[in-house]
Amino acid sequence: MSELDLYEREPVVPPEDYVRMHHTVIRDFVCEIFTAAGLSDEDAQIVTDVLVTADLMGISSHGIQRVKRYVDGLMHCCVNPRPNMRVIRDRGATALLDADNGLGHVAGVKAMEIAVEKAEKYGVSLVLVKSSHHYGIAGYYALKAVEKGYIGISVTNSEKLVAYVNTVTKSLGTNPIAVGIPRRAPPPILFDSATSVVPVGKIELYAKLGKAVPEGWVVGSEGRMLSGDASKVLQEIRSGRAAILPLGGLGEEFGGHKGSGLAFIVDIISGVLSGAAWGLHVRYTVDTAPANVGHAFAAIDIESYMPKDEFYRRIEDYVNEIRSLKKHPSADRIWVPGEKAWYTMMTRLRIGIPIHKKLCDELNSIAKTLGLSRKLC
Numbered sequence: 001m002s003e004l005d006l007y008e009r010e011p012v013v014p015p016e017d018y019v020r021m022h023h024t025v026i027r028d029f030v031c032e033i034f035t036a037a038g039l040s041d042e043d044a045q046i047v048t049d050v051l052v053t054a055d056l057m058g059i060s061s062h063g064i065q066r067v068k069r070y071v072d073g074l075m076h077c078c079v080n081p082r083p084n085m086r087v088i089r090d091r092g093a094t095a096l097l098d099a100d101n102g103l104g105h106v107a108g109v110k111a112m113e114i115a116v117e118k119a120e121k122y123g124v125s126l127v128l129v130k131s132s133h134h135y136g137i138a139g140y141y142a143l144k145a146v147e148k149g150y151i152g153i154s155v156t157n158s159e160k161l162v163a164y165v166n167t168v169t170k171s172l173g174t175n176p177i178a179v180g181i182p183r184r185a186p187p188p189i190l191f192d193s194a195t196s197v198v199p200v201g202k203i204e205l206y207a208k209l210g211k212a213v214p215e216g217w218v219v220g221s222e223g224r225m226l227s228g229d230a231s232k233v234l235q236e237i238r239s240g241r242a243a244i245l246p247l248g249g250l251g252e253e254f255g256g257h258k259g260s261g262l263a264f265i266v267d268i269i270s271g272v273l274s275g276a277a278w279g280l281h282v283r284y285t286v287d288t289a290p291a292n293v294g295h296a297f298a299a300i301d302i303e304s305y306m307p308k309d310e311f312y313r314r315i316e317d318y319v320n321e322i323r324s325l326k327k328h329p330s331a332d333r334i335w336v337p338g339e340k341a342w343y344t345m346m347t348r349l350r351i352g353i354p355i356h357k358k359l360c361d362e363l364n365s366i367a368k369t370l371g372l373s374r375k376l377c
Contacts, residue, residue, distance in 0.1 A: 019360060019377045020352040027052050029363070029376045030064055036370040037074040038081030043106045050105040050136040055353045057341035061201030062137045065208060065359055069134070070103060071366055073285040079103055079133055080290075085110055093122035096274060097129045101290040104135025104156070108295060112144045112152065115299040119150055123304035128274035129295040134158060134285050139192030139341075141297060142180030146188045149308065151300035152180040157271040157293060159284045162196045163243035165252060165260040168223050170243040171279055174199045175266040180338075182302075183319075184312040190338030195263040197245045200237065206230035208358050216249060218242050225250070270294040 027048050034044035047070065055063030073079035083102030087095050095114050099107035111127045118125035135141070138154045145152025158173030174194040181189040197217050206213055207230040215227040220242045226233050236242035247259025271278030276294025283291040302311045323334050360377040367374065 018354040018356055020354050021377065022352050023052055023056060023349060026055070026064060026353060026355070026376070029367070029374065030067060032372060032374070033067060033071065033363070033367055033370060034074075036367075036372055037071045039074070039103075040082065043081075043103070046109050047103055047105040047136075050108075050140050052353075053140055053345075054137045055355075056345040056348045057137075057139075058344035058348075059137055059341065061199050061205050064355070064363065065205055066134075066136070066201065067363060068366060069285050071370075073133065074103075076286060078283075078287060078290040079285060087114065093118050093125045095125075095127045097127060099129055099132035101131055101292075102133070104129075104132045104293055104295060107132045108135040108141045108154070108297070109144065111295060111297045112141045112154070112299070115152075115297045116145055116148050116150055119145075119299035119301045123301045125297075125299050127297045128270065129297075130274040130276035130292065131290065132276070132293045132295055133291045134293060135295060137192060138176040138178035139180065139190050139338075142178040142192070143188065143190060145297075145299045146180040146182045146190075148299075149182055149302070151182070151302065152178075153298040153300075154178045154180075154295070155266045155270050156295040157267045157276070157278060157282055159282050159291065159293075160280055161200050161237065161244050162246055162260070162263060163219055164264075165246060165248075165257040168219050168221050168243065170237070170240060172196075172246070172260060172263040172267065173279070173282060174244065175263040175270075177262065177266060181315070182312075183315055187336075187339050187342030189315070189319075189336060190341065192338075192341075193247070195247050195259050195266065197247060197249060197259075200234075200244060203230055203234050203237070203244075207234045208362070209356055216245070218244055219250060266296075270296040 031044045031048040034047055051064050074081050080101040083100035085099050085107055088098045089096035097111050107129050111129050115125045115127040135156055141154035142152035155177050157175050160170040161174055162172040164171045174196040176194045178192040211230055213227050213230045213233045215225050218226040218233055220226050226242050246256050248255030250256055267278045271294040274294040277292040283289055285291055302308050319336055327334055364375045
């Protein structure tokens with residue numbers, strides 16, 4: 001078997017705890033849930049595609065384990081299932097989209113489509129979004145631009161979960177940054193990273209799977225590092241007694257000021273500049289008022305700077321130089337950003353996505369509550 005057939009981003013897991021399912025089966029089930037929760041068929045398909053794509057890429061923290069969060073917001077408060085998303089400012093290469101408190105996945109796709117259209121005309125673009133909610137993996141939207149042959153950039157703020165450097169309480173979102181760059185042949189280059197040590201979705205996933213949180217991810221409000229039972233750690237975060245650390249960790253010694261600085265800048269562009277909430281004011285998807293998350297999307301037309309063939313040649317020269325560097329003895333290989341997720345996706349498209357049985361039970365329960373008779377597994 002080839003490396004592509006063998007590679008998956010996650011380590012081998014006990015088969016008795018997981019069910020491997022074809023992505024189309026998962027899509028149909030999840031899409032039916034979102035339709036039953038009030039989304040239009042089109043919007044349900046968009047949200048489902050974002051979540052299933054995350055699972056295909058091995059980013060389980062942002063995959064279908066997030067379904068409950070979104071359904072709760074749709075059914076209780078405060079996500080608008082049928083939003084009237086509209087451009088309220090439009091000037092040259094820029095635009096501002098009001099998402100009308102709809103799910104961020106739908107707003108993100110619409111905004112990146114506008115960004116690509118404007119980049120085609122102006123060479124570059126910047127489209128901001130306000131009055132939105134959580135949008136899943138940032139890289140999904142960057143890849144939407146890549147599909148059209150453009151460089152894509154996607155950033156968002158989020159609910160307060162992260163401690164600003166030298167503090168111990170939640171004040172920043174995990175505020176991811178994603179950049180997608182096309183190549184002559186796949187996989188495209190894709191950098192997609194939270195500006196925190198980990199996204200909260202990873203801790204949520206650990207809680208569902210009964211895994212322990214390692215020391216170095218979370219700090220308590222008294223300054224003590226928290227670890228162990230993920231359910232308890234997550235409860236401490238949600239209650240405000242703990243916070244996720246910024247990328248680089250506690251303090252400045254290993255770069256915590258860099259991670260929190262990046263999150264701060266993302267918040268200014270996607271939150272302050274768009275008219276959305278920022279930092280302390282961004283709400284959770286399931287809260288007493290709309291989250292008012294802000295996003296930012298940019299597209300760059302390569303042909304505005306050089307012929308695309310020349311760009312592709314230069315990119316491959318650069319990638320080959322990176323691959324030719326002396327490898328650390330403990331490293332398996334030298335990876336280019338996005339390769340691991342791409343290989344995982346290509347593999348899982350053929351052999352299926354591993355779904356933990358606890359997650360199956362949760363999704364089945366959601367479906368039953370919504371009046372659906374079918375089960376995922």
